[in-house]
Amino acid sequence: MAVALAAGHLVAGLVSPLASPFLAVGNTAIDLTPHPVKDFAIRTFGENDKLVLLGGMAVVLAGLGVVAGLLSRRSPWPGIAAAALLGLLGIAAVLARPTTTAWSVLAPLASLVAGVTAFRWLWSLAAAPAVAPGRRRFLLSTAAVAVGAGVAALGGQLLAGRVDVEASRRAIRLQPRETAPEIPFDADFAREGTPEFITPNSKFYRVDTALTVPRLRAEDWRMRVHGMVDNEMVLTYDDLLRRPMVEKTITLVCVSNEVGGPYISTSNFIGVDLADLLREAGVRPGADQLATRSVDGWTCGTPVDSIMAPGSNAMLALGMNGEPLPIERGFPVRMVVPGLYGYVSATKWLVDAELTTFDAFDAYWAQRKWGKKAPVKTMSRVDRPKSFERVPAGRFVAAGIAWAQHTGVDRVEVRVDGGPWQEATLSREVNVDTWRMWRVELDLKEGNHTVECRATDRKGYTQTNDRAAPIPDGATGWHSMVFTSVA
Numbered sequence: 001m002a003v004a005l006a007a008g009h010l011v012a013g014l015v016s017p018l019a020s021p022f023l024a025v026g027n028t029a030i031d032l033t034p035h036p037v038k039d040f041a042i043r044t045f046g047e048n049d050k051l052v053l054l055g056g057m058a059v060v061l062a063g064l065g066v067v068a069g070l071l072s073r074r075s076p077w078p079g080i081a082a083a084a085l086l087g088l089l090g091i092a093a094v095l096a097r098p099t100t101t102a103w104s105v106l107a108p109l110a111s112l113v114a115g116v117t118a119f120r121w122l123w124s125l126a127a128a129p130a131v132a133p134g135r136r137r138f139l140l141s142t143a144a145v146a147v148g149a150g151v152a153a154l155g156g157q158l159l160a161g162r163v164d165v166e167a168s169r170r171a172i173r174l175q176p177r178e179t180a181p182e183i184p185f186d187a188d189f190a191r192e193g194t195p196e197f198i199t200p201n202s203k204f205y206r207v208d209t210a211l212t213v214p215r216l217r218a219e220d221w222r223m224r225v226h227g228m229v230d231n232e233m234v235l236t237y238d239d240l241l242r243r244p245m246v247e248k249t250i251t252l253v254c255v256s257n258e259v260g261g262p263y264i265s266t267s268n269f270i271g272v273d274l275a276d277l278l279r280e281a282g283v284r285p286g287a288d289q290l291a292t293r294s295v296d297g298w299t300c301g302t303p304v305d306s307i308m309a310p311g312s313n314a315m316l317a318l319g320m321n322g323e324p325l326p327i328e329r330g331f332p333v334r335m336v337v338p339g340l341y342g343y344v345s346a347t348k349w350l351v352d353a354e355l356t357t358f359d360a361f362d363a364y365w366a367q368r369k370w371g372k373k374a375p376v377k378t379m380s381r382v383d384r385p386k387s388f389e390r391v392p393a394g395r396f397v398a399a400g401i402a403w404a405q406h407t408g409v410d411r412v413e414v415r416v417d418g419g420p421w422q423e424a425t426l427s428r429e430v431n432v433d434t435w436r437m438w439r440v441e442l443d444l445k446e447g448n449h450t451v452e453c454r455a456t457d458r459k460g461y462t463q464t465n466d467r468a469a470p471i472p473d474g475a476t477g478w479h480s481m482v483f484t485s486v487a
């Protein structure tokens with residue numbers, strides 16, 4: 001089993017890292033996992049969900065290896081059949097990946113051949129008369145094969161990492177012509193429990209389907225703008241650097257965020273105006289969807305309207321908080337469109353943009369029955385008190401965040417134990433595309449309490465308390481927190 005996986009990983013390192021059968025099976029598993037399981041994995045393992053998946057696969061494969069070995073005590077055929085079947089599964093997984101190239105199939109083929117050959121050879125040694133020299137020879141050969149597999153796997157890993165993305169990233173200097181306005185000191189209530197206004201890059205939430213982070217150098221980056229356009233374009237990273245560079249403070253939200261969830265962060269994004277670029281390409285009438293594709297094959301569909309509207313602030317982002325995009329954030333280039341959830345707007349490792357229609361094409365999550373269009377819903381969250389926190393009775397300051405992206409938060413109200421709504425104080429607004437913090441002074445009697453909040457946006461819409469799940473197009477409901485006041 002180890003030899004098969006390692007041989008495939010090594011050949012994939014040479015021809016195309018994502019063709020590694022182990023990774024291809026993992027990526028296919030991610031694509032096929034039903035929502036509840038995916039949500040459970042994200043909730044339970046957070047950013048370690050991918051490591052857990054790979055580890056789980058390794059355990060299952062090792063178990064299959066043990067079973068195949070036990071079944072092969074009299075005849076080698078069960079083991080050979082198992083190696084061949086798993087090899088075929090690897091080939092199928094690699095062929096089904098959207099990133100497959102002509103050479104990709106060599107990697108799972110290497111797995112199949114190496115797996116069957118190694119098994120047959122070791123089996124013939126094991127089947128030799130059970131005398132001491134034969135036994136020793138078998139054990140030594142098995143150890144040698146295991147070491148060889150380790151070396152091959154490591155080699156594949158090194159080959160896959162030979163693209164020096166870190167150096168490419170370090171060499172880049174981004175100088176926005178127009179920088180984002182300074183964040184005022186009263187834009188957050190961090191001392192009272194809200195997040196800091198700008199999320200440090202290392203603390204920004206992360207959500208994507210990429211089992212391994214794509215490694216793409218800025219020098220090698222190309223993006224084709226095509227489909228329903230008058231002038232097809234192929235852009236390089238230098239082409240983008242030559243365009244007017246802007247910096248904008250924008251909040252990003254994930255549709256998978258449950259009421260009260262953590263998948264929201266804010267950054268100073270540096271990049272070029274996306275609407276200008278599409279105007280140059282000349283969008284043909286009728287093209288209502290911008291279908292974008294990541295180098296790892298993930299796709300995204302964005303309403304063209306949302307990008308072209310005056311003041312949309314849609315951009316191709318090259319940087320975050322003064323530095324080039326971190327690699328897991330989509331280096332070298334990602335998309336950002338305020339007002340839309342990330343899965344319909346924020347393509348990372350962006351390499352292709354096609355103007356098309358919503359009728360003609362369904363992107364990754366639309367194929368899985370999520371909303372095709374998904375504007376961010378007006379929301380608020382309690383950050384203090386924390387769940388089941390014990391706080392002193394009497395005067396207490398509750399605090400949290402609210403967002404009504406691209407519209408603006410007008411008001412946040414808070415109530416305790418179903419009592420009267422009390423208007424919270426809002427932090428200074430930075431712009432309508434970012435979150436806003438709230439705080440409110442409460443007078444609490446000793447005992448258990450529930451605090452709830454609800455936001456009203458500038459269109460006059462007040463958050464509904466009707467509970468909706470994140471799927472298909474964003475959760476609704478008031479966030480509430482149960483806590484205790486003690487003397």
Ligand SMILES: Nc1nc2c(c(=O)[nH]1)N[C@H]1C(S)=C(S)[C@@H](COP(=O)(O)O)O[C@H]1N2
Pocket residue numbers: 204205206207208209210252253254255294295296298328329341342343346347348349
């Ligand atoms: N290539 C790629 N881009 C992607 C995704 C993905 O799975 N693959 N996920 C999207 C989703 S669902 C969200 S919420 C945002 C999250 O961006 P972040 O990880 O930088 O916070 O990226 C979007 N861009």
Ligand SMILES: [Mo]
Pocket residue numbers: 207253254255256341342343
């Ligand atoms: Mo998301």
